[in-house]
Amino acid sequence: MSDYIDLHTHTIVSGHAYSTIKEMACAAAAKNMTHLGISEHAPKMPGSCHELYFANLKIMPRQIYGVKMLYGVEANIMDYDGRLDLREGLLKRLDYVIASMHLPCVKPGNVEENTNAMIGALKNPLVDILGHPDDSRYPIDKEAVVRAAKEYGKVLELNNSSLTPTASRQGADENDMDILELCRKYKVPVLMGSDAHYEDYVGEFSQAEELLERAGVEDELILNRDYGKLQKYLKKAPLL
Numbered sequence: 001m002s003d004y005i006d007l008h009t010h011t012i013v014s015g016h017a018y019s020t021i022k023e024m025a026c027a028a029a030a031k032n033m034t035h036l037g038i039s040e041h042a043p044k045m046p047g048s049c050h051e052l053y054f055a056n057l058k059i060m061p062r063q064i065y066g067v068k069m070l071y072g073v074e075a076n077i078m079d080y081d082g083r084l085d086l087r088e089g090l091l092k093r094l095d096y097v098i099a100s101m102h103l104p105c106v107k108p109g110n111v112e113e114n115t116n117a118m119i120g121a122l123k124n125p126l127v128d129i130l131g132h133p134d135d136s137r138y139p140i141d142k143e144a145v146v147r148a149a150k151e152y153g154k155v156l157e158l159n160n161s162s163l164t165p166t167a168s169r170q171g172a173d174e175n176d177m178d179i180l181e182l183c184r185k186y187k188v189p190v191l192m193g194s195d196a197h198y199e200d201y202v203g204e205f206s207q208a209e210e211l212l213e214r215a216g217v218e219d220e221l222i223l224n225r226d227y228g229k230l231q232k233y234l235k236k237a238p239l240l
């Protein structure tokens, strides 16, 4: 695998991940990846970092071991209106924002509530990517979410970790197949994310790729292979 971009990765800073930024970049370089994004969990995730971590990312180098680096966040959707746990001033300074629902931060609601939460996040102009909308614990109206992504020009994530046998997000395979079919119908772009919590999993997209193939998703909808194409969807990320 080469020339792949991975924007969904966590380091020791997230509190339940096990490598450093340098180790993640080293792993990306070994896989000939061109771009790596670090997206720590935002502060409401138990054990993750203080907001100062995000404020100080400006000191970080744009290249490590030859890999072009992006610095974002995986923000937590905190309620059924889609509010996030990082203030606007900080979200604005990051290269990109993934918004996701996690059990320690928002209790699963009914279909209407979960759908509202995701659409609320998609409406937020500072959000670029909706993370793992495939979680059976948060059932949604998939068509409404995919249509909202289309309407607001956002990217849907196909999360490789959701598809692994040890995943806590059970039933993701089936949900992702439905979502991918809708992405094809509405021409919504898809970004594979490894959701790596350890260096070995950086750029690991085996299950996601298999699913993309099974769902017959056209290459032009997949954003992992061409940073120029991806960058058009990331309102704040520099062209690296």
Ligand SMILES: [Zn+2]
Residues within 6 Å of the ligand: 010, 014, 016, 041, 197
């Ligand atoms: Zn995590």
Ligand SMILES: [Zn+2]
Residues within 6 Å of the ligand: 074, 100, 102, 131, 132
């Ligand atoms: Zn997540």
